[in-house]
Amino acid sequence: MGLFKKSNTNLPEFWKIYESQFKKPTSKNFDELTFVVLDTETTGFSFDEDRILSIGAVKIKKETISVQEVFEIYLEQEKFNKDSVNVHGLLKHGRRVCISEISALEKFLDYVENSIIVAHHAGFDLGMLNNALRRNGLPKLKNAVIDTGVIYRKTLIKSYLVQPKTNYTLDELAEKFSISKKDRHTALGDAYITALAFLKIISRLKEKKNFSLKMLIN
């Protein structure tokens, strides 16, 4: 595989800028950190076969989201999976402005910088993003990742009669935290719901002993 791996010097300028962000020191104070909460809508669940349809993200700084700073892009598709259209309502060549995968990645890297990425069932979204990066000859994302599905479980008290489930859907979280499910199943709508759930989970976890960033990152 090493044969195909581009050496650092061949990587495009935008990647180098992205990479250089990680040399900057980050704050030790949890409240000073920047979080990018994201969601991707895809044509399906296969990392290899399927493609990202859209990426939505919001930035949280000091428990505040600026509406101006939200991220929402739609990707051009060559592959099209009929089945997932119903869920997401994104049609090929819909009225949205679509951009190529590579420029989507460039825009995303420029947006995310060295923030901590937050996503619900983050493994899936990160897998889709990393696969897209790989297709374009780029390394994996370097950001620390927090999965709201995982950290939500930490807010629950374990007792042997009442086992927390191993898996909580975003719908269940929205329900638990009384978050409106408006715009569910759009990338940005889901990212926003995830962001609110994230803030609410964090405020509950802060009460626990040994609260730290480390405890949250998988």
Next chain:
Amino acid sequence: MKNLISERVADFIKNFPPFNILDTKSLYLLAEQVLIVYKEKNKIIFTVDENPHSYFYLVHKGAVTLNNPTTNTIIDYCDEGDVFGLRPLIANENYKLEARAHEESILYGIPIDVFRPMAKQNEEVSVFLMESFASNTRNPYSKNQKGQLYGIEGEDDLKKEIKIPDLQLASYSKKLITCSPRTTIQKAAELMTEKHIGSILAISKGLAVGIITDKDLRNKVISGKQPITATVKSIMTTPVITYPKKLTITQAQMAMMKSNISHLVITEDGTTNTKPLGILSKHDVMVSLGDNPAVLVKAIKRTQKIKKIKQLRKSVTVLLNGYLEQNIPLGLIAKIISELNDTCIKQVVEISLAKMKSPPPVKFAWLALGSQGRSEQLLHTDQDNALVFEDVPEEDLPKTTTYFLNLSKKITKGLNTIGYEYCPADMMASNPKWCLSLQEWKNKLSYWIGNPGPNEVLMSSIFFDYSLAFGERSLLDNMSEHIFRTVEKYPIFLVHLANGALQSPSPTGFFRQFVVEQDGQHKDFFDLKSRALRPLIDAARVLILSHSVKGISNTWERYEKLAELEPNNNELYLACSYATKALLKFRTRQGLLHHDSGRFIELEQLTKQEKMKLKRTFKVIKEIQELITLRFKVTNILG
């Protein structure tokens, strides 16, 4: 750039003044630049004298209070859709009040530089904001001035019902009983007794010159400082503190606190130079503030919307605060507050039942567990509940269970809306494990009692403090009887329960100093709940169970019953009963003061006297734990 989130924001703000007056284009333009701010409960949004933010705020979710920290009073209460923090928009100066999240809240920060030109173009917007700002309330239309500028038809009568203390005018007693400063104290006292009043006004040339109250008689006459033949003048408080007629309750409260007095004199122009019209006493304030429990119960029962119950519960807190201030016995306070809370829960169940497509297939009972079951829940905490329904033929069980689970989901959601957090351990009737038929519950209870591991003991201890919140009492009685019968068969269960009751960490260390938390968010705080209250609660449970006493779930009532059953331990049990009440009162006071559960206490904030009081209760805890160790021979299962 317009996006989904800005659309969502615009969608919300367009429903509320002043944004409802803006045209769509400005609205969307504004929404694109909004900040969405999350605030944990009790977090400060801005403090007094803080530099103005470049935003003013609209409450999207939750609630915010505007406070005067020096007098520790709430000036205004902002609900969903209310704007606040307008000062920087109107006057270029620092904030005069503190804004604090009363609940977990989401706020929209509206950028002032974008908003200002829009407001300038639209006179109505400016008028609204000036009004809001000047009247200290963020929505001048919704209250008594409603309709002055332009009537909003049927603006939810939701708000009309709720008495916001700040806007309510204090009603004072207009029947003035007066005397002259030259009247003898004896005559004045006789007059006060005859008229059943606690204070009398001294009048000279038609103007109020002084006041004497019961307290003056106690302190200055009975103590022997003045003979009863002396004149009123020698003991009256002078000058009197006067206020004009239109005094709000908050103003009255602040005035009383400021001068440390209990009576205000109402005069024509608010000065001592005009005729007195009436007297406003602390008692009058209390009555108007806390409404009155009977009125509240009626209001709750009439409610058809769960959201409205939430509003009414605010009055319950006001009531609680007033009771504690007046030092009413805690047993009585707990009774009234629990009654009100029960009424709220019942109403939520009623409303949820009405939302179901069909009536319940069989009879059921909604159980309150834990502190609520013990009627010891004075502050809002988590919900712990369970549901039991009548036995049905086996083939009907799945669909019956599904029905009640759906109902439970509606009820727990409703309870969440009115302020009960979901139980983090999921001990709620919406959990299939806590929504069972009578037979299923019996099996579960038998299992806990027959196999008392640490978890079973823990489950029993939460469950055994149940009380009926709604529905069929016979189901509950049936369960209680089953518990007693099973416990008789497995006496070892009581030993385990007793052992569980001894597991709470000790409140004091070797040198009788308080033991504080070592780490976490509450480092150096004293955990009142697990170190002081829980041992007493747990001990009462195991003792009452060993006597097979049914139907008493309240801890101090359990101790009172025990005192009756075991005359030789009478004294200890009554001391336990007293200690429980004292600790709960303590916790409730702390909770109201810090607007939290009152569980963790900052020792430095306590007076010497309060610390002594706390330590006295610890002695009782130690004694009751010794009694349990001996009686149930707990050491046997440890060895």
